[in-house]
Amino acid sequence: MLKIYGVPISVHARKVIVVSRLKALPYELVPVAPVIPGSLPPNWRELSPTGLIPVMQDGDFTLADSSAICVYLERMHPQPSVYPSAPRDHASALWLEQYAGGTLFRQIVHPLFHETVVNPNILQQPTNPHRVDEVVTRAMPEVFGYLDSVCGGAHLAGPVLSVADIAVASNLVTLQYLGFMLDRSRFAKLAGLLDRTIRHPAFIEALRAEQPAVQQMGLRGDFLKPVLA
Ligand SMILES: N[C@@H](CCC(=O)N[C@@H](CS)C(=O)NCC(=O)O)C(=O)O
Known part of the structure; x- marks a missing residue:
């Protein structure tokens, strides 16, 4: 199952969450709020080189940018598409x-x-x-x-x-x-x-x-x- 690190009220985490839901992809949301230092997992800098959310993990593959994540989800699960073809x-x-x-x-x-x-x-x-x-x-x-x-x-x-x-x-x-x-x-x-x-x-x-x-x-x-x- 996909793991999404972030909080749902984050603008960029929500974008990834909506795209995952639209494509009916199950995900686990791991709560991480960069503005609350105590919420960061010990390997946070490895997961997110920028320190920002969201981060997505799909098995052993990690991505730390919402745009890159959405492109990845689209390529892995093309339908329904969230990128126009024209x-x-x-x-x-x-x-x-x-x-x-x-x-x-x-x-x-x-x-x-x-x-x-x-x-x-x-x-x-x-x-x-x-x-x-x-x-x-x-x-x-x-x-x-x-x-x-x-x-x-x-x-x-x-x-x-x-x-x-x-x-x-x-x-x-x-x-x-x-x-x-x-x-x-x-x-x-x-x-x-x-x-x-x-x-x-x-x-x-x-x-x-x-x-x-x-x-x-x-x-x-x-x-x-x-x-x-
Ligand atoms: N380009 C990044 C931007 C991510 C970003 O700015 N995330 C915000 C939350 S919406 C964040 O982590 N803010 C924490 C902070 O500014 O310390 C993406 O699209 O994922």
């Missing part, structure tokens, strides 16, 4: 997955998670309101505006759900857990994409399974009530 759709899916993990995560979700959860609850340091304000007023409009502009059809890249939709939605879910709700009137197409993506049965299962962790961490899971009802 060249432009395929390239767009890779680009938007990268944009989600790079720009959307690094400029928005990561700093807000650190300011509002890690600093006050784990490091016992105050939240920096200026940094939060900077993210909300500068980065968010630009990044959400771009993503909204590329939401042309039902999915971000090609005719069916792809890794790009999953990557973007995973970021938006964690962001909303932090209480930063997507402005649904300003970014209506992006909101529609989020709604469609998280209503995929594999995404719903993943979200349902992570709710105990959401509650335990005191995060805001109320926006998912209609989806999980």
Whole structure:
């Protein structure tokens, strides 16, 4: 059975979890939260050279990057596919997955998670309101505006759900857990994409399974009530 090291509320771990569920691959989730040093297994640096989650083990094969893991799962279990086959759709899916993990995560979700959860609850340091304000007023409009502009059809890249939709939605879910709700009137197409993506049965299962962790961490899971009802 696949082993996935990480925590389900992690943007990148969730991407891998949703892809595994979509492909009906059983997995064992081994809880590791890099921001909580006590949660790291003794061989953590061997498993994850970057120290980041997720890490996947398939027998004696280990991978420590969510994009590489999703490609591996796709090659090992091609159906249902999460990578479009048409060249432009395929390239767009890779680009938007990268944009989600790079720009959307690094400029928005990561700093807000650190300011509002890690600093006050784990490091016992105050939240920096200026940094939060900077993210909300500068980065968010630009990044959400771009993503909204590329939401042309039902999915971000090609005719069916792809890794790009999953990557973007995973970021938006964690962001909303932090209480930063997507402005649904300003970014209506992006909101529609989020709604469609998280209503995929594999995404719903993943979200349902992570709710105990959401509650335990005191995060805001109320926006998912209609989806999980
Ligand atoms: N490129 C990596 C990024 C992984 C990543 O940034 N993971 C975050 C959680 S979503 C993490 O481990 N953060 C811990 C930290 O920043 O110390 C991937 O896609 O797997």
